[in-house]
Amino acid sequence: MDITYKSAGVDVDEGQRAVKLMKDHVKSTFNSNVLADLGGFGGLFSLNINDYKEPVLVSGTDGVGTKLKLAFMMDKHDTIGQDCVAMCVNDILCQGGKPLFFLDYIATGKLVGEKIAQIVGGIAEGCKLAGSALIGGETAEMPGLYKEDEYDLAGFAVGIVDKPNIITGKNIEAGDIILALPSSGIHSNGYSLVRKLIFDILDMKTTDYVEEFGETLGEVLLTPTKIYVKPILSLIKDINVKGICHITGGGFYENIPRILPENVDAKIDIKSWQIPPIFKFIQQKGNISYKEMFSTFNMGVGMAIVVSQEDAQRSMEILKASGEDVKEIGEIVKGNKQVIL
Structure with missing residues (x-):
């Protein structure tokens, strides 16, 4: 018997179908700074620094934690992506960072195109609320590591702040x-x-x-x-x-x-x-x-x-x-x- 990647549990064709299903969601977050289309090896973002004296990039990464279990229980996957975006962009905001772009990582036991598209739809909605472009991501099918109907979700945000305007808390004083x-x-x-x-x-x-x-x-x-x-x-x-x-x-x-x-x-x-x-x-x-x-x-x-x-x-x-x-x-x-x- 011949063994293939698909017989081992990884369906490359379904992965390509998932990309097609999520494409409109991703593109809805693009702005004039995004230089690459979906599917490249890296996301390209043109950094406009004309409004900054000393531009500093500020980054944050996070996941959603066991709230994912609720999405599994309810078989509802169209909002959990916003949680992932929020946990990252809200963090970089704390230092005055304006979100520029976001990347996601979704790992699952069995890739189902419609479910992945729903997750990415939520990510795209979060990016639009944050004024951030979704310029890349990774979807990984890992049978044996995750249950078929479960997945993990993480994200990474990059923002910008002018160095003199970084918010640190160092000037907080009694009476504030x-x-x-x-x-x-x-x-x-x-x-x-x-x-x-x-x-x-x-x-x-x-x-x-x-x-x-x-x-x-x-x-x-x-x-x-x-x-x-x-x-x-x-x-x-x-x-x-x-x-x-x-x-x-x-x-x-x-x-x-x-x-x-x-x-x-x-x-x-x-x-x-x-x-x-x-x-x-x-x-x-x-x-x-x-x-x-x-x-x-x-x-x-x-x-x-x-x-x-x-x-x-x-x-x-x-x-x-x-x-x-x-x-x-x-x-x-x-x-x-x-x-x-």
């Missing part, structure tokens, strides 16, 4: 104000705890309708991560933003100190914003402490932004004009790089 942009839900962190509680302990299903959510459990859990590029770029164009923090894995306690100087604390008023119902549900059903919740989840805050007291009101006006329900959630006080809740 902490603003918050709301999350769209759990985003892409804490899903191992969520799945353990909801599906193993509570024995719930993604199709269960939950009154306090106004939608099914699956719908609220699979809500894609919010992308903050446009409102934040609008803000830093007019305001001297001192620090930006993406609230991801590790919640408040791990992420906020990353932008604080050694001599200050971030004092947060947890009554200053409405914690979304999904977090209250998780906390009550799991009997989880406040500290554990704020160490694991974003608790309704996707981005924390530090500005001077003098700039706080104007910052809120700019963010509200961008459609953001911005809240003042705390202040910077003297301390030793801690978060006080």
Whole structure:
């Protein structure tokens, strides 16, 4: 018996069909800086640096984590790509980076063209929300390493910032104000705890309708991560933003100190914003402490932004004009790089 790549589990023809199915999604993100068509060995992007004195590239990479399990359970794959883009572009935003382009990596046990096209459609949607071009990617079929109906997803973003305008947090001082942009839900962190509680302990299903959510459990859990590029770029164009923090894995306690100087604390008023119902549900059903919740989840805050007291009101006006329900959630006080809740 002759053995072929296809008989070993890798269907090259299906891979080519997947490329054809995703082509329109990818091209919808192209702009005048993209020089290569889909299918080249590398993505080519023309770097326009005329608006920058000392251009610096800023990059970020991330995946979606076990939130992918929800996509598998629901057989819904058209939004998970936005999560991947968001986790990368929101990170580079924290240093003032304007996203330029994005690349994705999808690995699966069995390649199905329509499913890959749905995933890439979500990636393309995220790129459009971020003003970023999707200039390349890799789809790998790996039988024996992944289950046939499962896949992993990761991405890589590159942005640009002028060196004098890099946001580091080094000038944060006591008296500064902490603003918050709301999350769209759990985003892409804490899903191992969520799945353990909801599906193993509570024995719930993604199709269960939950009154306090106004939608099914699956719908609220699979809500894609919010992308903050446009409102934040609008803000830093007019305001001297001192620090930006993406609230991801590790919640408040791990992420906020990353932008604080050694001599200050971030004092947060947890009554200053409405914690979304999904977090209250998780906390009550799991009997989880406040500290554990704020160490694991974003608790309704996707981005924390530090500005001077003098700039706080104007910052809120700019963010509200961008459609953001911005809240003042705390202040910077003297301390030793801690978060006080």
